[in-house]
Amino acid sequence: MYRVTIVYNHPADPxxxxxxxxxxxxxLVQQIPSxxxxxxGKCDSLDGNxxxxxxxxxxxxxxxxxxGQAFASxxxxxxxxDVANFASGGVTMLFTDEETVLP
Incomplete structure (x- = not known):
């Protein structure tokens, strides 16, 4: 399975x-093929920070x-x-060829 993770930094107006x-x-994302x-979800922390x-x-x-084909569609x-319309804090995209280690 190939995973694309989008990390949204803290926006100016949450x-x-x-x-x-x-x-x-x-x-819009729900329309992306494949x-x-x-x-x-929103990020959290275990220590309250x-x-x-x-x-x-x-x-x-x-x-x-x-x-690649899906994002090029x-x-x-x-x-x-659309990301520029709401993600004022910026984003980072991570791409992972995921391997299941534990079922």
Whole structure:
């Protein structure tokens, strides 16, 4: 399984981020072809300190090639272009050819 992780840094306006993300961005991501799993959530910490990032999203694909095709598609391009509309803190994308270590 190939995983794309999007790390969202802390935005200038968290409420605006949350509203745009849930009402506009998630529907765009749901249109990206070949996504096998889409998971997202706000970051937390175990010790009560502020987390280093605001939120994460993870998209899973069968392969790296499939992920590349999905992000190159019109739907993938639309979702990518939308990030600038709400992620004022910036983002980092991580790409992983994931291996299951424990079932």
């Amino acid at each position: 409420a605006a981020f949350d509203e745009h993300y849930s009402s506009k961005h998630v529907p 996504v096998k799993r889409f998971a997202a 502020p987390p280093s990032a605001y939120a994460l999203a993870q998209l899973y694909f069968e392969s790296k090639a499939e992920a 019109p739907e993938g391009q639309n979702a990518a272009a």
